[in-house]
Amino acid sequence: MDNISTDFFSYKGKPLVKKGNIIYYGSMKDEYVVMIQIQDTKKEGQLTLSNNIVVQLMRTGKDVKPQDMVVKKSEKVGMFSAMEIADIWLERALSE
Secondary structure, eight states: OOOOOOOOOOOOOOOOOETTTTEEESSSTTOOOOOOOOEEEETTTEEEEEEEEEEEEEEEEETTOOOGGGEEEEEEEEEHHHHHHHHHHHHHHHHH
């Protein structure tokens, strides 16, 4: 039997799950999660850096209507700016 790890990468104690160009920040068990979508990247030397990023604070739950899911939305340049706003929004939303 294979041992499957349930450990996630994390940022400031909250899980990060990436699939393709989308990163989910936070736990789906909580009332809110942040979706970070990388729109494009740029090369700097041998590194590929995220450039234009869309950040969305979203409600989770089975009873949330699709049109009510997105609470806040912003566009950022660079992953650092995107992660900082994602963390601020998520902290505020979960503390309410």
